Amino acid sequence: MRFKSFFKNRQKHDDQEHTFPTELTKSLDQNMAILKQMLEEPNDLVIREFSLGQTSHRCAIVYIDGLADKRQINNHVMKNLQLFSEKDNMPYREDHVLLEMENALISVADIGKGHHLDDVTNRLLYGSALVYLDGINQALIIDANGWESRAIAEPVSESLIRGPREGFTENLRTNTMLIRRHIRDPNLRFQTYDIGRRSKKKLVVAYIEGIIHPDLIKEVNRRIESIDMDDAPESGFIEQWIEDSFLSPFPQLMNTERPDKVSAALLQGKVGIILDGTPFALTAPLTLGNTLQSPEDYYERWMIGSFLRALRYGAAFLAMFLPALYIALLSYHQGMVPSKLAFSIAATREGVPFPAAIEAAIMAFTMELLREAGARLPKTIGQTIGIVGGLVIGDAAVQAGIVSPIMVIVVAVTAIASFSIPSYSVAISFRLLRFGFMMAAALLGLYGIILVYIMINIHIVNLKSIGVPYSTPFSPSFFRDWKDLVLRAPLTMQTRRPSFLKSDDSKSVNKGDT
Template sequence: MGIGSLFKQKRKQQSKQKPAIEFDTDLKTNLDKNLEIIETMLEKPNDLVIRELSLGRPDYRCAVVYIDGLVDKPEINNNVIKNLQYYAEKQELPKNTNDLINEVEKELISTGDVSKGKTLDDVSFALLYGSAILYLDGIDQVLMLDLKGWQTRSIEEPVTESLIRGPREGFIENLRTNMMLIRRHIRDPNLRFKTYQIGRRSKKNLVVSYIEGIVHPDILKEVNRRLKTIDLDDAPESGFVEQWIEDSFLSPFPQIANTERPDKVATAILQGKIAIILDGTPFVLIAPLTLGNTFQSPEDYNERWLIGTFLRFLRYGAAFLAMFLPSLYIALVSYDPGMIPPKLAFSIAATREGVPFPAAIEAFIMAFTMELLREAGARLPKTIGQTIGIVGGLVIGDAAVQAGVVSPIMVIVVAVTAIAAFAIPSYSTTIAFRLLRFGFMLAASFFGLYGVILVYIMINIHIVNLKSIGVPYSTPYAPTFFHDWKDLILRAPIAMQTRRPAYMQTVDNKSRDKEKH
């Protein structure tokens, strides 16, 4: 049987499948009918628990419905079921249905977060999100009890953003816990958390956090507009949201920051930026983002200003080496050896004697090998990955030199380039520089230093045209905001930083009252 016949047969089988069952969105007054609908909709899964009870008198029934594993069962037993069973001894029921559901809500349910649901969509979402549903016979409303109790990871130090000096707590996969961590850092009554639901099927909660009275209204409006356009079945990680709302999906540069550190998010919010928190991931998004932000680390502010400034100079130097060093090696060795000091030129020529490849091919081989080792080390278990990265680099580099495939100076260039890339705080920016490095190397292979300069000009043109939520990516370099240069390459003393970033155009631009100090 041919492939075409198999596809036709599969289509016929799919056409014979029963269509999805459509349910009336309104709840019924009959308890048995409501329970039958919820069982049919979920196809009676093993983890669906339905506990029927008598309320007030033996002939009046109610039911508690929940998904086992998503709720806190001791809370349900102690604060819901026991209370309902105790009420059965009173033998009194209000005749009016509204009075009954209000009395149950106010007098019998000993849990804090209780809401009413009137549609099947309300019930299904709450049930699958870890709430218990209380059905009352004869009433077309339910009580939804927020009693989530699934297992969550404890608060730990972020793995991807470790600091020598700074807080040791990081976000986890629980949305409420992440919101709590931000509130612990910012105790401002103007701190806002606006909730969205994204994902046609997953219906995950997404929270936008900002401080009213600081954030620029137009930036907030634009973020909300973009979030409302998200149309996905599911967003398992905040990277899906980032890619959906970013300004240019063709740019290698990250336009929205991501972090696991609550202190970093709190600082960004106080600067007038917006945090986007997605349930199910420890990575929180920060928007907007500028190129200068990618070189900043929370540790810059935890140390004295001289140390912070020195560290930033190191990072900018590391970025230069990570992007330009291999291409400069290719351009100088292949096209402009006269620009190299004579002694160094003779030394490089001596080490390259017997190497069968030109400098460009040699550089591409070593750079590609280093990327393979880095990727392999990241995918293996932590202990094995570190061993593969270190031992693999040493063994392959030494073996390549001994075999005469590459020169020792090329191994040094690639090693310095790899180390410099790790000095950049933003992992997304590091990947961008790694990609651009190959572009510089290719240009240097064909045009020498002219090619490197041309690619550098093109990248600068791209950066000044790039935006993040409408904010120019190259600020405060261009457009120029000289006041913001106090916290750019230079990290000025804390006492001198009296205003929030000017490029954010915040409503309240003063971070402290200068006259009080």
């Protein structure tokens, strides 16, 4: 009871202590006092007060050191105002002075006005500079962002042999610029949202008006407006909040570091979601066929692109089913194995103390440990751990008689196949499903594999991405879209946007990956 009273009184005290007016006042001193109290006078808060001219209009420039560009503030704001203060013929009324400052003195392109305390404080914490004038209950908001940002470089997680070498950065404006470089269409739209009750991060929803279906952008906007969290440090938070089913192992939005992928998705009639502070953008809706597509499929000739895509489908099959098939054939269906191969496998398994299911589980789990360790260690050491660790552990396990050589081959082929999947999120999903198939094979053999496969197909058919069926265009079938599904038809034959997106402008003179 004592603790409840303490927390109740503490909460009441905090509410009284942190109650601030919602709008700016006309007193410069009061505005500065409220701002200092709200931020508790941090060391990086810079407040420069001075007077303007013979009428002694008091003025203050406020910014956060490290977020705002001090050189821009000094050269284009402070210097101009100081020169203005030396003039004799200047207006006496405060509103005229503020208008003169906005229109004639401050040589910065992006200038706005704020009346509410929350608005100006949020812009201040985003890197803008504020100009207060005594006697006016509003402030000028100057876009003077100047924090350090990473240069444009090649994407780390999506490398290509042929294609653009530029990738998104953590700067939102840089990312929108990269998209505009790819799409010089006046119908390209960027809708901006503030995400996070505390962080107030900028989020941009990108789409092309006239191509996207209106219902799709309305649904995306509705889901984004429903986001209620303190902070969204990465686009994965947005993805998890607006996805259709959090119980599905499959990603329902595609994440990418490549501007060309986002641009291609927008040209197809999809939506791009870009969050400030992360190089990973999202595109939606996502279908099962998109998960195995790569931009390189379109940068190469159609025969090469079709071969590579078909190879990925085969790699996805091996990544999910190969260990389970090995377990089922050795444990329950030995008669399905050719005699010579069966004798060879039996010879290699002589002396192995574990059944095939335990043997496969040990090796698969060890491979996942090596992969995770290689990803968390520094880059140079991580590559060494992945290669040397796999060779040493595999050879030592075979020499000790714990696993058979054929099992090492099966796990190695499975790992290589999973590396062929373009999207990291999709590859993880297939790796999770692999263990489900292995358990089913250990219990029921091929019948268990078939049952799990049927369950996954039922789940995929019922799964949706922003309201669009995940299994499209397989089911519901859109046969016209099969020209860019497992195989890729020549670009000259792909003159229509995907039918399932119901684009307002269905004709497309170009085709791209999503």
